[in-house]
Amino acid sequence: KIFLYSVKPRKNATVLSQKLRTLYDTIRDYKDPKGRQLSLIFLKLPSKLEYPDYYEVIKRPIDLERISQKLKTSQYESLDDMVSDFVLMFDNACKYNEPDSQIYKDALMLQRVALQTKLQLRED
Numbered sequence: 001k002i003f004l005y006s007v008k009p010r011k012n013a014t015v016l017s018q019k020l021r022t023l024y025d026t027i028r029d030y031k032d033p034k035g036r037q038l039s040l041i042f043l044k045l046p047s048k049l050e051y052p053d054y055y056e057v058i059k060r061p062i063d064l065e066r067i068s069q070k071l072k073t074s075q076y077e078s079l080d081d082m083v084s085d086f087v088l089m090f091d092n093a094c095k096y097n098e099p100d101s102q103i104y105k106d107a108l109m110l111q112r113v114a115l116q117t118k119l120q121l122r123e124d
């Protein structure tokens with residue numbers, strides 16, 4: 001299948017898409033020192049059937065699948081744009097879940113990974 005660009009994608013468009021992919025993959029693949037992949041619980045929101053109150057408490061529910069979908073369909077205009085979706089998700093997790101819960105602690109850890117990765121990618 002020959003894919004001829006009618007118009008060559010602008011350089012910074014591909015640079016941005018590479019940075020967005022790197023940020024997403026870094027969070028998705030992050031493992032703690034014991035080798036546990038923290039992102040797995042964040043892949044899919046809890047079901048409305050099992051957790052109806054979740055959708056009362058959390059006004060803007062979001063999960064990794066939604067962020068992944070937005071990445072695939074080029075809906076992010078900047079790194080900060082994607083970071084704000086990650087921060088929203090982790091804030092949701094810290095709002096709904098108890099501070100002594102594993103998901104609360106994992107949200108804080110992954111939020112730090114997101115912010116550190118953003119800073120590193122900004123320098124490149």
Ligand SMILES: CN(C)Cc1ccn2c1[nH]c(=O)c1c(Cl)cccc12
Nearest residue numbers: 041042044045046062063089092093
């Ligand atoms: C107890 N149960 C609802 C925890 C649980 C189970 C799954 N998920 C949560 N809590 C969340 O906040 C959450 C978020 Cl942000 C994104 C994706 C999945 C989530």
